[in-house]
Amino acid sequence: MRIIDMSQPLFDGCPNCPEHPPVKSEILFDHDTVGWRLERITCANHTASHVDAPLHKIAGGASLDDIPLEKWVGPAVIADLRPCVVDQRFGPADLSPRLVGDLRDKIVLLCTGWGEKRAKTDEWLNHAPMVGAEGARWLVERGVRGVGIDYYSIGDATVHEILLSKGVWIVEELSFPAEVLALPQPIEFWSLPVNFRGHTGAFCRPVAVVR
Ligand SMILES: [Zn+2]
16 A cells, blocks of 8 residues: 655745634754753644645534544545646636546545645735636536535535535645645545634645555
8 A cells, every 4th residue: 555645844934824823833842951842833724735624614513523534545636737827717618628437425635736835925815826716516406425625614604505505625825746736536535624622624635545
């Protein structure tokens, strides 16, 4: 078995959603003083690779605890949307040619190329391609289980609402190494979130498993 990392790292000052607090990681204790090293991390739980549960957008919606672990593991199809342009919003015309076949209960992962641009630039922070409302409805109508993207947000508030109100979970800040893009599809995808009780989302380690 081989495991291919599809995550984006969390580190001090790492790029993140500018509406969230800046990411801070500081050494709290160190070996030469107390004999241990330990870091204190300050950031939103929606930082670096993470999942969104319905509660993130839907009041009274499912939190992480309400989602069986099996849901975060399963067959995923990758839509390679590159090359994308700034501020692009994916609609059915972008998605349907790249997502042929039955998508029911599948995880759909969108490769925009923005994962490779991850930096605090105006382009990355403010002009990323994302899913548009029509695209989100198209995905929901096909009965997908989850949707992922190589960016800190899948789309705007409406897009989150369309997906999460139908119980379609989201995984954000993926990376797509070339070896993942070369795998036969569907790939075996895992994105188990950290066990934050009652939370709207959590850090996860998205991976492709090759058996
Ligand atoms: Zn999120």
